[in-house]
Amino acid sequence: MLExxxxxxxxxxxxxxxxxxxxxxxxxxxxVGSGRGLRRAERGxxxxxxxxxxxxxxxxxxxxxxxxxxxxxxxxxxxxxxxxDLTPEGVSRVVERTTVEDAAAFYRAFEHVDVAVxxxxxxxxxxxxxxxxxxxxxxxxxxxSLLDVMELSARPQNAAESAVEGAGEPPDEAxxxxxxxxxxxxxxxxxxxxxxxxxxDDGPVTDRAARAFLRILADRPDTLVxxxxxxxxxxxxxxxxxAIGEDLEAAAELAAEFHAEGINPGTTADLTAAAxxxxxxxxLQV
Amino acid sequence: MLExxxxxxxxxxxxxxxxxxxxxxxxxxxxVGSGRGLRRAERGxxxxxxxxxxxxxxxxxxxxxxxxxxxxxxxxxxxxxxxxDLTPEGVSRVVERTTVEDAAAFYRAFEHVDVAVxxxxxxxxxxxxxxxxxxxxxxxxxxxSLLDVMELSARPQNAAESAVEGAGEPPDEAxxxxxxxxxxxxxxxxxxxxxxxxxxDDGPVTDRAARAFLRILADRPDTLVxxxxxxxxxxxxxxxxxAIGEDLEAAAELAAEFHAEGINPGTTADLTAAAxxxxxxxxLQV
Numbered sequence: 001m002l003e004x005x006x007x008x009x010x011x012x013x014x015x016x017x018x019x020x021x022x023x024x025x026x027x028x029x030x031x032v033g034s035g036r037g038l039r040r041a042e043r044g045x046x047x048x049x050x051x052x053x054x055x056x057x058x059x060x061x062x063x064x065x066x067x068x069x070x071x072x073x074x075x076x077x078x079x080x081x082x083x084x085d086l087t088p089e090g091v092s093r094v095v096e097r098t099t100v101e102d103a104a105a106f107y108r109a110f111e112h113v114d115v116a117v118x119x120x121x122x123x124x125x126x127x128x129x130x131x132x133x134x135x136x137x138x139x140x141x142x143x144x145s146l147l148d149v150m151e152l153s154a155r156p157q158n159a160a161e162s163a164v165e166g167a168g169e170p171p172d173e174a175x176x177x178x179x180x181x182x183x184x185x186x187x188x189x190x191x192x193x194x195x196x197x198x199x200x201d202d203g204p205v206t207d208r209a210a211r212a213f214l215r216i217l218a219d220r221p222d223t224l225v226x227x228x229x230x231x232x233x234x235x236x237x238x239x240x241x242x243a244i245g246e247d248l249e250a251a252a253e254l255a256a257e258f259h260a261e262g263i264n265p266g267t268t269a270d271l272t273a274a275a276x277x278x279x280x281x282x283x284l285q286v
Numbered sequence: 287m288l289e290x291x292x293x294x295x296x297x298x299x300x301x302x303x304x305x306x307x308x309x310x311x312x313x314x315x316x317x318v319g320s321g322r323g324l325r326r327a328e329r330g331x332x333x334x335x336x337x338x339x340x341x342x343x344x345x346x347x348x349x350x351x352x353x354x355x356x357x358x359x360x361x362x363x364x365x366x367x368x369x370x371d372l373t374p375e376g377v378s379r380v381v382e383r384t385t386v387e388d389a390a391a392f393y394r395a396f397e398h399v400d401v402a403v404x405x406x407x408x409x410x411x412x413x414x415x416x417x418x419x420x421x422x423x424x425x426x427x428x429x430x431s432l433l434d435v436m437e438l439s440a441r442p443q444n445a446a447e448s449a450v451e452g453a454g455e456p457p458d459e460a461x462x463x464x465x466x467x468x469x470x471x472x473x474x475x476x477x478x479x480x481x482x483x484x485x486x487d488d489g490p491v492t493d494r495a496a497r498a499f500l501r502i503l504a505d506r507p508d509t510l511v512x513x514x515x516x517x518x519x520x521x522x523x524x525x526x527x528x529a530i531g532e533d534l535e536a537a538a539e540l541a542a543e544f545h546a547e548g549i550n551p552g553t554t555a556d557l558t559a560a561a562x563x564x565x566x567x568x569x570l571q572v
Contacts, residue, residue, distance in 0.1 A: 001287070001314045015301045015310065024301065025492050028287045029572040035321070061572045206311050286315040286347045 001031045002286070003070070003273035006209025008251045010217070010241070011225075011258035011265045015206075019264065026063025033057035034071055041078040047094065048102030048146055051075040055109040065113045069180045069224075069267055072106075073191065073274035076184070081281050088187030095147045095184050100139055102146035107135045116266075118227040127152070153181035176226035176234050179267040183274070190216065194275035198284060205276075205286050211246040213272045217265055218242035224266035237263055287317045288572070289356070289559035292495025294537045296503070296527070297511075297544035297551045301492075305550065312349025319343035320357055327364040333380065334388030334432055337361040341395040351399045355466050355510075355553055358392075359477065359560035362470070367567050374473030381433045381470050386425055388432035393421045402552075404513040413438070439467035462512035462520050465553040469560070476502065480561035484570060491562075491572050497532040499558045503551055504528035510552035523549055 004027040007014040013024055037054025041047065054071045080091040111132040125131070126138040127149070139149075154177055183191055194212050201208040218241040221234035237258070244250035258264075280286075290313040293300040299310055323340025327333065340357045366377040397418040411417070412424040413435070425435075440463055469477055480498050487494040504527040507520035523544070530536035544550075562570075 001318065002311055005311050005314060023490055023492070025288055025291050025490065025572050028291060032287065063572075204309055204311065206309070286311050286349075 001028060002205055002209055002276050002280075003213075003269055004028075004031075006206045006213060006272065008248060008255040009210055009213045009269065009272075010251055010254040011237075011263045012213075012269050014210075014255075016252075017255060017259060019259075022063045022066070026061045027066045029061035030058040030063070030066030033060045034067060037071070038074060038078050041075050042082045044082065046102055046105075047075050047079055047098055048105030050079070051102075052105040052109045052112075056112050059112040065115050067270075067273070068109070068113060068115045069270035070273040072180050073183055073188070073270055074277055077188065077191070077274060077277055086278060086281050088189065088192055092187045095150070098146035100143055100145055103139045103144050103149050104133070104136045106146050106149065107131065107139065108133050116224060116228055147184060150178075150181040150184035153178040154185045176221045176223055176231045179220065179223040180270055183271070188274070188278075190219070190271055191274040191278060194271060195278035195282065198275055198279040199282060205284065207248065209272055209276055210248055210251065212275055213268055214241055214244065214246055214251055216271050216275075217268045218245075222265035222268045225263055229263065233263070237265060287314060288491055288495055288562050288566075289499075289555055290314075290317075292492045292499060292558065294534060294541040295496055295499045295555065295558070296537055296541040297523075297549045298499075298555050300496075300541075302538075303541060303545060305545075308349045308352070312347045313352045315347035316344040316349070316352030319346045320353060323357070324360060324364050327361050328368045330365075330368065332388055332391075333361050333365055333384055334391030336365070337388075338391040338395045338398075342398045345398040351401050353556075353559070354395070354399060354401050355556035356559040358466050359469055359474070359556055360563055363474065363477070363560060363563055372564060372567050374475065374478055378473045381436070384432035386429055386431055389425045389430050389435050390419070390422045392432050392435065393417065393425065394419050402510060402514055433470060436464075436467040436470035439464040440471045462507045462509055462517045465506065465509040466556055469557070474560070474564075476505070476557055477560040477564060480557060481564035481568065484561055484565040485568060491570065493534065495558055495562055496534055496537065498561055499554055500527055500530065500532055500537055502557050502561075503554045504531075508551035508554045511549055515549065519549070523551060 004013055005015055007016050013019055013027055018024055034054040034057050036057050037050050040053055041050035051071055058067050076091050076094045079094045080086045083090055110129050117129055127135055194216055198208045198212050221238050225237050226234035290299055291301055293302050299305055299313055304310055320340040320343050322343050323336050326339055327336035337357055341354055344353050362377050362380045365380045366372045396415050403415055413421055480502055484494045484498050507524050511523050512520035
C-alpha cells in the first residue's frame with residue numbers, strides 16, 4: 001500500500017493516476033486480500049502455500065493482477081523476517097528450502113489471476129507458467145524446486161526455453177531476464193540495497209518510495225515493460241529514468257509520457273514494495 | 287482505506303490532498319494497524335477490548351489520530367457481522383451487550399492517541415474522555431456501560447455535562463451532538479442508509495465513497511468541525527455541501543475552499559467508512 005501510494009511513479013498506478021480499469025482501490029483491496037497469505041508465511045507456512053494463498057486473496061477484486069510479482073518477493077522476505085533473519089543470507093536460506101511442492105503451488109497461483117508474462121518459444125512450453133497446475137507433471141519429473149524455477153527465469157531466456165536439456169545456445173541479447181527471479185537467486189540484492197537507500201533518504205515515506213522506484217527503474221530494464229513492449233522499449237525506459245535522477249517534478253512529466261505511451265514498469269514497483277517491507281522491518285517509520 | 291481513497295472528500299485527506307503533517311500514508315498505516323483489533327472483534331472479543339486494541343494498532347504511525355471515530359463505528363459493526371446479523375437490530379444487540387468493562391476500555395483507548403473532542407464544562411469533567419483510564423472510578427461508581435456513555439454523548443450536550451445528576455436544563459442549541467454516538471443509539475441508522483446508497487450508486491467504489499461523503503456532510507453538521515470550529519461553522523459546512531449535491535467537480539472546488547479554511551469534517555469520514563464496510567459485507571465489489 002505504501003508502494004502504490006508513492007507518487008509519482010511513472011507508468012504505474014499511484015495517487016495521481018489509474019491505468020484505465022486498473023485503479024488505485026484495486027491495489028488497496030489486493031494488498032488487504034493478500035494479508036492472510038502473508039500472515040501464514042509469518043506463522044511458518046511454506047513459501048509456496050503462503051504465496052498461493054496470498055495471490056488467491058489478492059485476486060478477490062475486479063481489477064486483475066495487482067501484486068503477483070510483489071508477493072513473489074514479499075513471501076520469502078516475510079518468512080525470513082519470521083525466522084528473525086531478514087538479511088541476504090536469511091532469505092537465501094528460505095528460498096533454498098523450497099521444494100517441488102513450492103514450485104507446484106507457484107504454478108497453481110497463476111490460475112487465480114491473469115499475469116502478463118513473455119511468450120515461451122512454441123517448441124518448449126512444458127514449463128510455461130500460464131499452464132498453471134497442468135505444469136505439475138513436468139515440474140515433478142524434472143524435480144524442480146521453486147528456486148530451480150526462479151533460476152531458470154533469471155537467465156536471459158525464459159524458464160520454458162532454459163528447461164530444455166542441452167539448449168546451450170548463447171542467451172538472446174534481445175531478452176530481458178526476470179527481475180523478480182534475479183532477486184530470488186542473488187539474496188535479494190537490489191531489494192536490500194533499495195531498502196537501505198529508503199532508510200537513508202529523508203521526507204515522507206511515499207516520496208522516498210517514489211525516489212526508490214526511480215532509482216530501480218534507472219538501474220536495469222523492467223521485466224514487465226520488456227514482456228509487454230519488448231526489450232528495446234524497456235532499455236529506453238531505463239535511459240529516460242536515468243536522465244531525470246530522483247527529481248520528482250521531472251518524474252511527474254515522465255509519468256504523463258509513460259501513461260500516453262502505455263508503458264507500465266510493474267516489476268520496478270514489485271522491487272519497490274519489497275524494499276519498503278525490508279525498510280519497515282529495519283525501523284523505517286511511517 | 288477505501289474511505290481515504292475516495293476523492294474528492296472536501297476538507298479531508300484523500301488521494302489529492304494531505305492535511306499538513308497528517309498524510310495519506312498515515313491513514314494506510316492506521317488502517318493496517320487497526321486490523322488486528324478488528325479481527326479480534328471478528329473472533330468474538332468484546333467491543334471494548336477489540337476497539338482499544340484497534341486504536342492501539344492504529345496509533346503505530348506518526349501522523350496522529352487517523353481513524354479513532356471510524357473504529358468506534360466499525361468495531362460493533364464487525365461484531366454484528368461476525369454474529370451473522372449485520373442489521374440495525376443486530377448491531378443494536380451488540381451495543382446493548384456492552385458493559386462498564388467496555389466503557390473502561392473505551393476510555394483507555396484515548397491514552398493511545400490525541401483525539402480532538404469538545405471541551406466539557408469546567409465543573410463537570412469526571413467523564414471527560416481525555417481523562418483516559420483515570421475516568422474508570424467514575425464509570426464504575428455510576429455503572430455506565432459503553433452504550434450508556436454513548437447515550438450521554440448523543441445528547442446535544444457532551445457526556446461530562448449530561449452525566450451531572452439533575453442537570454435537566456434544556457439542550458444548548460449551539461451544541462452539535464456526537465455523530466458517532468448517535469449511530470450507537472439509533473441502530474446505526476445513517477450508516478445503513480448510506481451503505482444502501484453506495485450499493486445503489488454506479489461507478490468506481492472510490493467515486494461512490496466521495497458521493498456518500500457529500501450526502502452525509504449535507505445531511506447534518508459534522509461533529510469534528512463543530513468541536514474544532516464551532517457549531518455555526520459546522521452548520522455552514524452542511525449548507526455548502528447541500529448546495530453542490532453529488533457533483534464531484536464542484537466538490538473539488540469545495541475541497542480547495544475547506545482546505546484553505548482549515549475545515550476538516552472527520553466525523554463524516556467516519557460514517558463514510560462505516561457505510562463502506564456495511565456495503566462490502568452486503569456484496570459491494572471493489
